[in-house]
Amino acid sequence: MLNPDSVGRTFEGAESVTVSQSEIDAFCAVLSENNTTLAPPTFSIRITLEQSQEILSNPEIGLDWSRVVHGDQRFDIKRPIVAGDTFKCSSTIENYKVAAGNEIVTVRSDLHLEGQLVVSTWSTLVVRA
Amino acid sequence: MIEVGNILEEKIFYLDRAMLKAYADASGDQNPIHQNEDFAVSVGLPNVIAHGMLTMALVGKFVTDWAGGSVAVKEFSGRFVKPVIVPADHKVDLTVSGVVTEIEGDRITVELKASSAGVKVLGMSKAVVVK
Numbered sequence: 657m658l659n660p661d662s663v664g665r666t667f668e669g670a671e672s673v674t675v676s677q678s679e680i681d682a683f684c685a686v687l688s689e690n691n692t693t694l695a696p697p698t699f700s701i702r703i704t705l706e707q708s709q710e711i712l713s714n715p716e717i718g719l720d721w722s723r724v725v726h727g728d729q730r731f732d733i734k735r736p737i738v739a740g741d742t743f744k745c746s747s748t749i750e751n752y753k754v755a756a757g758n759e760i761v762t763v764r765s766d767l768h769l770e771g772q773l774v775v776s777t778w779s780t781l782v783v784r785a
Numbered sequence: 786m787i788e789v790g791n792i793l794e795e796k797i798f799y800l801d802r803a804m805l806k807a808y809a810d811a812s813g814d815q816n817p818i819h820q821n822e823d824f825a826v827s828v829g830l831p832n833v834i835a836h837g838m839l840t841m842a843l844v845g846k847f848v849t850d851w852a853g854g855s856v857a858v859k860e861f862s863g864r865f866v867k868p869v870i871v872p873a874d875h876k877v878d879l880t881v882s883g884v885v886t887e888i889e890g891d892r893i894t895v896e897l898k899a900s901s902a903g904v905k906v907l908g909m910s911k912a913v914v915v916k
Contacts (some may be wrong), residue, residue, distance in 0.1 A: 682811040686804060686839070687846045694855040697845045697912075701838050702812050726837040728909070730862035736855045 658759060659718045663752045667711045669745040673703050677739035695737035700775045701729070704765035707745045708779060712761065717749075719761065720783055727760065727780035734774050743767040743774065750778070757785030787893060787916065793851050793883035798843045799876040800835055800869060800901075808839040822873065834868035840879060840906055841865075844899050847881040851895075852914040859892065863910035869901040877901055883912075891915045 675695065683699050684692045712719035744767075751762040760782050767775045805819050814836055817824040825833045841863050849855050871877055880900050887894035893914050899907035 679811070682807075683842075686807045686811050687842055689846060689849070691854055696842060696855055697849065697858040697861050698838060698842045705838075706813055726865055728862070728864035729838065729841060730860070731858075732860055733858055736858075 657718060657754075658712075658749075658752055658761060659716065660752070662717045663749050666746055666748040669707050669747070672742050672744050674742040675699075675703075675737055675739055680737075680739055693738065697731060697733060697736075698729075699737055700731065700733075700765075700767060700777055701779075703743060703745055703767065704747070704777045705779065707765060708747055708763045708781075711747050712749075712763070712781075719759070719781075723784045724781050725784060727782045729780070730778040732776040734772075737767075737775065741769055741774070743769055759783040787885060787888065789885055789888060791885040793847070793885075793895060795880060795882040796847055796850075798846075798879040798881065800839070800843075800871055800879055801876045802833065802871060802873060805833065805835055805839065805871060808836055808842070812836065812838060814838065830868070831870055833871050833873075835871055837865035837868075840869055840899060840901075841910075843879055844881050844897055844907060844910060845912075847883070848895065848897070848912045848914065851883070852893075852912075852916050857914040857916055858912060859915060860911075860913035862912075863897070863899075864908040865906070866908040867904050867906045869906050879906070886911070 680695045713721045747765045750764050762780045765777045883895045883897045886896045895912050897910040
């Protein structure tokens with residue numbers, strides 16, 4: 657079970673992440689997207705979901721990542737990601753509830769470049785009972 | 786001229802195991818339920834399932850194709866209501882359609898539908914684009 661004290665807390669990613677052209681190319685290739693100058697709208701999940709996993713699986717937080725399924729997802733995009741962007745990622749546990757034995761957690765992740773918000777994502781994760 | 790009620794013509798994407806592997810590598814999500822049939826079945830799934838975020842990425846491609854590229858997309862959301870089931874050596878469909886539901890200044894809201902094998906897989910999905 658998630659530690660209830662963690663709800664509302666924000667976790668800063670320890671290291672910044674720089675997006676490479678080859679990462680964007682690989683993502684575009686799966687989608688048969690020929691324009692690889694801009695990352696596709698959902699590309700930021702590559703950065704944010706890994707960070708959420710790291711935070712939520714921390715024993716102090718206590719989420720069982722092995723039983724997590726993705727419930728829903730939202731993106732708020734100020735501008736498309738391009739190669740060379742270097743982001744600091746912070747993640748906030750915005751909401752937590754238990755329904756029918758399943759834990760439901762909403763995590764907001766913000767990608768900042770030089771202090772400016774570029775993408776916010778909300779991932780609702782369901783830990784199956 | 787785009788108006789409320791305009792239909793985005795239906796498009797069918799095809800998914801197979803090779804695409805799931807490619808998406809796993811591109812996204813970093815190597816959860817074995819998306820690649821290993823024995824593992825997927827052992828955790829109660831009917832077969833290997835596609836990443837929900839792959840489904841959403843393909844719906845995103847549908848939107849960017851209509852809107853004129855990734856630069857147009859300001860908001861994008863969806864709920865994963867059923868998995869896309871991907872048996873070995875098969876191509877399964879992801880059938881996507883949309884309708885314009887709201888126009889406010891230069892912001893156009895599109896409601897999106899996605900199904901596979903006749904089953905709705907993405908719910909409450911919408912995108913806000915500037916075209």
